[in-house]
Amino acid sequence: MLELRDIFKTYDNQPLLRGISFSVAEGETVCLLGASGSGKSTLLRMIAGLENPESGRILFNGLDLAQTPTHLRDFGLVFQDYGLFPHLNIFDNVAFGLKMRNLPAAEIFLRVAALLEKVNLTGFEKRKVTDLSGGEQQRVALARALAPQPRLLMFDEPLGALDRTLKESLLQELRSILHETKIPAIYVTHDQDEAFAIADRILLLHEGEIVRAGTPAEVWSNPGSAWAARFLVAGNIIEGAVVASGQVKTEYGVFTLGCSHRHAAGEKVPLLVKQSGEVGEEIKFKVEDVLFKRDQFEVRGEGLVFQLKQAPAVGQVIKVKVEVECLR
Ligand code: ADP
Numbered sequence: 001m002l003e004l005r006d007i008f009k010t011y012d013n014q015p016l017l018r019g020i021s022f023s024v025a026e027g028e029t030v031c032l033l034g035a036s037g038s039g040k041s042t043l044l045r046m047i048a049g050l051e052n053p054e055s056g057r058i059l060f061n062g063l064d065l066a067q068t069p070t071h072l073r074d075f076g077l078v079f080q081d082y083g084l085f086p087h088l089n090i091f092d093n094v095a096f097g098l099k100m101r102n103l104p105a106a107e108i109f110l111r112v113a114a115l116l117e118k119v120n121l122t123g124f125e126k127r128k129v130t131d132l133s134g135g136e137q138q139r140v141a142l143a144r145a146l147a148p149q150p151r152l153l154m155f156d157e158p159l160g161a162l163d164r165t166l167k168e169s170l171l172q173e174l175r176s177i178l179h180e181t182k183i184p185a186i187y188v189t190h191d192q193d194e195a196f197a198i199a200d201r202i203l204l205l206h207e208g209e210i211v212r213a214g215t216p217a218e219v220w221s222n223p224g225s226a227w228a229a230r231f232l233v234a235g236n237i238i239e240g241a242v243v244a245s246g247q248v249k250t251e252y253g254v255f256t257l258g259c260s261h262r263h264a265a266g267e268k269v270p271l272l273v274k275q276s277g278e279v280g281e282e283i284k285f286k287v288e289d290v291l292f293k294r295d296q297f298e299v300r301g302e303g304l305v306f307q308l309k310q311a312p313a314v315g316q317v318i319k320v321k322v323e324v325e326c327l328r
């Protein structure tokens with residue numbers, strides 16, 4: 001399938017991508033998650049053949065794509081701004097890639113009907129692009145990308161312009177379409193909720209490198225660095241000083257470290273403090289603010305934030321069961 005090997009890219013003497021390597025397996029949806037400006041779109045453009053890496057290789061089924069022009073790569077792309085042809089109706093938008101391939105009209109007709117059904121737009125054939133809502137336009141864009149049966153699909157922040165409820169339902173639809181068609185996909189976003197909802201595997205892009213890769217559950221439970229924990233808002237990040245092997249002192253008390261690092265006494269370490277179920281140590285703080293958040297309460301105090309089932313009173317000193325992890 002798709003494989004990137006040690007991709008480098010520099011713009012205006014600023015390194016943007018510094019040795020990116022990853023692969024996408026058959027039927028897998030890989031999500032590239034990173035802040036705005038981290039180089040996600042650049043990476044997709046290189047895979048699409050719209051831009052060249054400075055060094056490194058991009059292969060598909062073991063074959064180097066360097067000499068393969070964009071239109072021969074058989075990759076589909078879906079962008080945030082849909083990129084539909086405004087002067088064509090829905091049928092002609094979806095049929096575009098099929099007509100380019102000179103398929104017989106009868107077959108195009110059947111394929112477009114099947115695709116519109118897949119994206120829940122049956123009967124929309126004659127409508128104008130400009131008469132559709134954002135969510136509908138994005139469904140047309142997906143049908144158009146699926147039409148030529150690409151070997152790989154790429155999505156560049158495709159739901160960025162849509163509201164939250166629509167986003168959630170489209171994500172579910174997209175996920176089932178991708179699993180059903182088994183087309184490998186790369187989904188790019190800066191929105192972690194989106195990434196966690198769609199990805200089989202997440203790649204965290206930061207300062208030109210993939211700093212963490214794994215399933216959503218793996219990345220969430222073990223972000224691997226203070227930056228990633230902060231970016232994912234995976235818990236509270238506090239600083240501690242190692243006092244004895246396995247013990248760390250913080251402004252909230254002394255905790256036990258579970259890591260296998262050999263920290264020297266006095267060493268400063270960033271710590272991730274996560275709420276835990278029943279087991280774990282306790283952290284104590286004075287409540288400063290309580291916010292209603294759907295089925296729970298966001299409780300803040302002394303620089304800490306927790307989601308609790310019951311609302312404590314402001315001013316009260318409470319204890320929360322936590323796990324403390326070393327982020328070094
Ligand atoms: P993302 O999609 O993660 O937001 P991009 O890949 O669009 O990031 O861009 C990353 C950085 O690279 C940006 O700071 C942008 O200004 C720069 N960049 C992108 N394309 C070019 C280009 N053709 N020439 C110069 N700089 C570019």
Ligand code: MG
Nearest residue numbers: 040041042156
């Ligand atoms: Mg981008």
